[in-house]
Amino acid sequence: MTDNAKAARNKKISHAIMMLILVIVFIAFVFPFILVVINVFKTKGDINSAPLALVGSHGFTLDNFPNAIKKMNFWSCFKNSLIITVSATVLTMLFSSMAAFVIVRNKWKACALLFSGMVASMVIPFQVLMIPLVSLYGATIPILNSRITLIFMHVGFSLSMATFMFHGAIHTNIPLELEEAALIDGCSRWKTFWSVVFPLLKPTIATVAVIDAMAFWNDYLLPSLVLRKKEMYTLPIAMQVFYGTYTTDIGLILAALLLAMLPILILYVFLQRYIIEGVTSGAVKG
Amino acid sequence: MKKNTMSYKVKQYLIFAGPATFLFCAVVILPFVYGLYLTFTSWDGISTTKPFVGVANYIAAFQDAAYWQAMGRTILYSVISVILVNVVAFLLAYMVTSGIKGQNFFRAGFFIPNLIGGIVLGYVWKFVFNRAIVAIGQSLSIGALSTSWLSTTNGAMFCLILVSVWQYAGYMMLIYVAGFMSVSKSLMEAAQIDGCTKTQATINVTIPLMRSSFVQCLFLTITRCFMVYDVNLSLTKGEPFNSSVMAAMHVYNQAFAYKNYGTGQAEALILFIVCAIVGVTQVYIGKKGEVAA
Numbered sequence: 107m108t109d110n111a112k113a114a115r116n117k118k119i120s121h122a123i124m125m126l127i128l129v130i131v132f133i134a135f136v137f138p139f140i141l142v143v144i145n146v147f148k149t150k151g152d153i154n155s156a157p158l159a160l161v162g163s164h165g166f167t168l169d170n171f172p173n174a175i176k177k178m179n180f181w182s183c184f185k186n187s188l189i190i191t192v193s194a195t196v197l198t199m200l201f202s203s204m205a206a207f208v209i210v211r212n213k214w215k216a217c218a219l220l221f222s223g224m225v226a227s228m229v230i231p232f233q234v235l236m237i238p239l240v241s242l243y244g245a246t247i248p249i250l251n252s253r254i255t256l257i258f259m260h261v262g263f264s265l266s267m268a269t270f271m272f273h274g275a276i277h278t279n280i281p282l283e284l285e286e287a288a289l290i291d292g293c294s295r296w297k298t299f300w301s302v303v304f305p306l307l308k309p310t311i312a313t314v315a316v317i318d319a320m321a322f323w324n325d326y327l328l329p330s331l332v333l334r335k336k337e338m339y340t341l342p343i344a345m346q347v348f349y350g351t352y353t354t355d356i357g358l359i360l361a362a363l364l365l366a367m368l369p370i371l372i373l374y375v376f377l378q379r380y381i382i383e384g385v386t387s388g389a390v391k392g
Numbered sequence: 393m394k395k396n397t398m399s400y401k402v403k404q405y406l407i408f409a410g411p412a413t414f415l416f417c418a419v420v421i422l423p424f425v426y427g428l429y430l431t432f433t434s435w436d437g438i439s440t441t442k443p444f445v446g447v448a449n450y451i452a453a454f455q456d457a458a459y460w461q462a463m464g465r466t467i468l469y470s471v472i473s474v475i476l477v478n479v480v481a482f483l484l485a486y487m488v489t490s491g492i493k494g495q496n497f498f499r500a501g502f503f504i505p506n507l508i509g510g511i512v513l514g515y516v517w518k519f520v521f522n523r524a525i526v527a528i529g530q531s532l533s534i535g536a537l538s539t540s541w542l543s544t545t546n547g548a549m550f551c552l553i554l555v556s557v558w559q560y561a562g563y564m565m566l567i568y569v570a571g572f573m574s575v576s577k578s579l580m581e582a583a584q585i586d587g588c589t590k591t592q593a594t595i596n597v598t599i600p601l602m603r604s605s606f607v608q609c610l611f612l613t614i615t616r617c618f619m620v621y622d623v624n625l626s627l628t629k630g631e632p633f634n635s636s637v638m639a640a641m642h643v644y645n646q647a648f649a650y651k652n653y654g655t656g657q658a659e660a661l662i663l664f665i666v667c668a669i670v671g672v673t674q675v676y677i678g679k680k681g682e683v684a685a
Contacts, residue, residue, distance in 0.1 A: 120490075121490070121493075124487045124492055127487065128484075128488070128492070128498050132498060132501050132502070135501060135502055135504065135558065135562070136501065136504070137520070138517055139516070141519065141524050142516055153523070154523075157519075157523040157524045158527050158528065201411045204409065205409040205413070208404060208405060208408035212404070214405065216405055220409060220412075220413055223421065227416075227421070227424075231615065231618075231664060233663065233664070234427065234657075234660045234664045235419075235423045236644075236660075237430065237643075237647045237656055237657045237660060238423040238430055238657065239419070239423045241435065242422065245437075258415060259419050261415055262416055262420060265412050265415060266416065269412065295407075295408075320507065324508065324509030324510070324512075325509070326510065327622065331648075342509050342511045342622075345511050345512055345515065346511050356523070359515065359519070363512055363519075370507045370508065374507055381503075381507075385506070385563070385566060386566045386570050389566070389570075389608065389612070
């Protein structure tokens with residue numbers, strides 16, 4: 107056998123082994139989700155007696171879903187989560203790109219101070235800020251229990267990272283000549299930013315949007331501290347409360363879990379490429 | 393329009409960076425400073441006065457045995473999880489960049505746990521551990537599987553680590569994949585022409601060049617594991633007998649359940665400092681030996 111043929115055969119064998127490992131790991135990765143899906147269509151008794159059976163002895167049932175939707179107040183929570191995620195993401199993108207623009211293009215002391223403060227603050231975990239946050243805005247200035255407060259807090263916490271990323275993008279990718287040309291043509295700084303710079307930042311905008319929207323949608327700790335009223339609950343808070351209330355009714359719990367996961371999984375099917383690219387470039391730059 | 397006047401500068405700054413500066417100060421800087429102040433007061437969360445107590449909160453924090461147990465547990469959990477997450481993630485990245493069929497499908501699949509928040513993930517796994525694995529154990533009559541792992545002290549810890557590895561491996565895999573892709577193929581080929589086997593070339597050429605990926609993944613996993621809260625809350629809730637309360641959960645309970653805001657904040661700061669020292673040291677050591685291609 108020639109060396110080439112031998113190498114090709116070795117490659118084939120190693121690929122076959124890797125494929126086997128990958129398939130096994132993949133099944134292990136999706137195993138919990140599969141279990142949820144097969145059990146959600148069973149009655150409570152069937153889940154308890156045989157959680158591994160594909161179909162329960164009492165047959166297929168859809169009852170868990172309408173029950174869970176009603177008891178969890180799913181649509182109201184979904185709406186809250188959506189409003190909060192979308193507004194906070196949009197505001198983060200606007201505020202951070204604007205701040206990054208003025209920081210990159212001017213050598214003012216205030217800009218340097220703001221930027222170094224932001225970069226330094228990126229290491230501070232939320233757990234260090236949550237207690238003073240609650241005592242400041244819960245007691246001293248009582249503005250908790252409002253979706254708007256939560257939106258602005260989300261924005262405030264994610265600004266540093268987003269500004270840092272826009273700073274890098276403007277610094278390396280936006281030619282100064284382009285802006286100067288617009289200025290000479292009579293554009294104001296404001297107009298130059300929106301019509302020349304902002305459109306060129308699209309890749310970074312996508313990255314920031316993906317990272318922040320996922321973080322906002324899934325966040326539990328901050329919303330649970332800010333939103334205490336039932337009608338303001340986001341999906342993670344509702345899930346936490348729901349589990350506490352209906353622990354024994356496992357069919358309902360599974361339906362609620364599946365409902366909580368579905369929106370983002372559906373989105374992932376369509377935007378998979380962007381999400382993976384966004385997360386990767388965000389992680390590597392940050 | 394004069395560009396050098398102070399009023400022009402102030403106006404420009406406020407227009408562009410005003411909202412960001414305001415929110416950043418209101419949400420990050422002010423609470424951080426106020427938090428430092430809180431550690432020197434004893435506040436119960438209700439009264440309007442915050443009596444000044446000096447360093448009593450720090451003394452209380454250092455004497456809080458439950459806190460240091462939680463801290464020790466968090467360090468143990470973090471060490472094991474960080475190592476496992478990175479080993480699994482690296483191996484997965486290696487396999488899904490080897491030109492195997494369906495590698496994009498696998499990459500997308502392994503990332504799925506990261507799409508879903510810790511609360512939901514924790515409850516999904518709670519179902520798996522409490523029902524499914526027990527059912528397997530009972531039907532095959534395997535003793536170790538027929539009671540829920542979550543009901544024993546070591547079992548709960550093991551479950552937390554398992555879920556963390558499952559949760560973060562896909563994310564770290566993406567960073568390692570980017571690392572693998574950034575190492576140019578010609579270097580690998582050159583090494584192989586010089587007589588390296590593929591494994592040797594990976595160990596001696598690719599891995600040293602991927603050093604920044606390792607530094608990055610380690611930093612991300614260390615900080616996340618130290619601050620774990622969501623999965624801790626939903627999966628074990630600190631049970632059984634408070635044996636799986638991690639440091640962040642202890643801080644939360646100290647402040648919001650037992651109403652010791654000052655002590656809680658002091659403990660949060662200590663946790664942050666420990667985490668920052670570990671994280672920054674790791675980055676420092678990692679960057680020092682970085683090689684450029």
